[in-house]
Amino acid sequence: MQPQIIVVGLGSGDPDQLTLGVWKQLQAADKLCLRTDRHPMVAMLQANGIGYESFDALYERHDSFEEVYEAIAGDLLAAAKASSAPVVYAVPGHPMVAEKTVQLLRDRCPQEGVALQLLGGESFLDQAFLRLGFDPIEGFQLLNGTDLSVHSLNPQLHTVIGQVYDTFTASDVKLTLMELYPDDLEVVVGHALGVADEERIHRIPLYELDHLQDYGNLSLVWVPRSDEDRLRNRTFARLHEIVAILRSPEGCPWDREQTHQSLRKNLIEEAYEVLETFDEADPEHMAEELGDLMLQIMLHSQIEAEEGGFTVLDVIGALNEKLIRRHPHVFGDMQAEDAEDALQNWQQIKQEEKRQKGVDPAELSVLSGVPRELPGLMKAYKLQKKAAAVGFDWTRLEEVLEVVESELAEVREAIAEQSFKEQQEELGDLLFAVVNLARFLKIEPEEAMAGANRKFFERFGYIERQLRLKGKNFDQTDLQEMESLWQEAKKVLRIDMN
Structure with a gap:
């Protein structure tokens, strides 16, 4: 048998x-x-x-x-x-x-x-439906309290969380729920639902979830479904929905008219506005600017969805697959002892991806892969790094300094010849040589330039403030006074920074 x-x-x-x-x-x-x-x-x-x-x-x-x-x-x-x-x-x-x-x-x-x-x-769910009084047809999910993830939460579904055995599990559940829900949201804790003389039901704010002491094997937490904007607005689904509405016939006339080409400058500007926040101690501003950048991605994806190209879900799916594929030392069996090993794995996988697409990496230019739309300093830096990787590079810092001095002399000659074309060309060569110098000093030229811009902005702002204190505007001053204030700003602002 x-x-x-x-x-x-x-x-x-x-x-x-x-x-x-x-x-x-x-x-x-x-x-x-x-x-x-x-x-x-x-x-x-x-x-x-x-x-x-x-x-x-x-x-x-x-x-x-x-x-x-x-x-x-x-x-x-x-x-x-x-x-x-x-x-x-x-x-x-x-x-x-x-x-x-x-x-x-x-x-x-x-x-x-x-x-x-x-x-x-x-099932305990039968009693949950009866005793808590909700219909699962409205939208329902059952989640495990010992392995709860914020990525599983959807405020438009009734959410029952089982296996909340004790206050420690309840605390973990509370912290996860707080990533999406407000601290004061009312949740329901049920113990031994439907069992005579043992059933207890508590309606409490979320932040008190781990204050209860009567958790056990028959405990659950219920988060009622809600269509409140304060909850839905914290989900990706709501963002996707809003962008689709903006682009719809009933949406915003400006958003409907946009194309990939018309939004080009917006994408670049929003990216740079994000970069500016990295130098501020203002997380809220950074979050806001990252949101503006995300909107650009959503708009471009929505335009393609309307044309039958792809959707934002395709974008996310392709990105997830790429991240997993290019990190075999995390999601697979390959090893990476340090960042250099990880980068080498990444590059090898990229080469294999090109071969699978019918592209022979050996036939590509060493300088391929540098986006043509990059800002000039950044593009020069990347081109030089690629050339240096195959040995096309100076060997000593002194040689680079000599090139910078030589290019500066050629700019002076072009100025003397009063040829705009020559001046433009020689100035470009000088900037390219300065980028080379930055690379030898292991300085990102864009970062150095950003620092110089900030310094100029602060010092010029000091001049403006001092003139206002004197009751003057720029029409009532001269270069000599402004230069004096500039030198003063250099000293004052340096002291403030220290």
């Missing part, structure tokens, strides 16, 4: 809700195993003289729930193989709701030649 395990559900704890079929199996069992004896139905078993074994001791013996569940499944399989009669395994609630051991048995029984039969029981 084939070994057999019969899994039955003990229901939510109300004896009147136990199914007749499950009760018959419990009465007839030669060997009855309980995942835990900490369940209201155990008293009914004891009252009717039904013997059982429980796996509660395994919870003390192992360090994680995963290890406990694996051990339970293993013991059940061994018991079934050693018994001539079916082993009855009873779990709280319904066997197919939040029961990891049952999922393990479903996977392992066919491989080990053990027959598996499942008999339903009332």
Whole structure:
């Protein structure tokens, strides 16, 4: 006879809700195993003289729930193989709701030649729907309190969080929920729902979730669904929806008229406005500017979605796949001891991707891959780095300084010849040489230029403030006074920075 395990559900704890079929199996069992004896139905078993074994001791013996569940499944399989009669395994609630051991048995029984039969029981969800009073057809999700992620949360769905066993788990749940929901949002905690004399329901603000002390095996947290803007506006889905509305016939006339080309300068400007916030101690401003940059990505994606090209979900999907593919030392078996190893892995994978697209990396120019729309200083820097990587570079700093001086002399000659074309060309050569100098000094030229711009802005602002204090404007001063104030600004602002 084939070994057999019969899994039955003990229901939510109300004896009147136990199914007749499950009760018959419990009465007839030669060997009855309980995942835990900490369940209201155990008293009914004891009252009717039904013997059982429980796996509660395994919870003390192992360090994680995963290890406990694996051990339970293993013991059940061994018991079934050693018994001539079916082993009855009873779990709280319904066997197919939040029961990891049952999922393990479903996977392992066919491989080990053990027959598996499942008999339903009332789930704690049945009592949640009844006692809390919501209809799951409105939108519903069940999540695990021991492994809760903010990425699973959707405020437009009723959210029931099970396996909130204690205040430590409740604290983790609270912190995760607070990433999306406001601290004062009312949530509901239910204990032993539907069990006479044991049921307790608390309606509390989210920040008090871990203040309760009566959590146990039959506890859950319910976050009611909501269409409130303050909740929906913190989701990517709402952003996607808003951008689609703006581009719709009923949306904004300006947004409807935009194209990839008309938005080019906006994308660049928003990127630079983000860069400016990196030098400020103002996280709120940075978040705002990052949002403006994200809007540009959403608009370009929406334009393509309307034309049948791709959607923003395609953008996200392609990015996720690329990140996983190019980080095999994180998501695969490859190793990377340091940042240099990681970068080398990245470059090798990029080369392989090109080959898969029919492009031979060996036939590409060494200078390929530098975007043509980059700002001049940044592009010069990247071109020089690529050339230097194959040995086309100066060997000493002194040689670079000589080139800078030589290019400056050629600018002077072009000025003397009064040729605009020559002046423009020689000035470009001088700037290119200065970028080379920055590279040798291991200084990003764009960062150096940004610092110089900020310094000029602050010093010129000092001149403006001092003139206003004197009751003057620029028409009432001269270069000599402004130069004097400039020199004063250099000293004052340097002191302030120190």
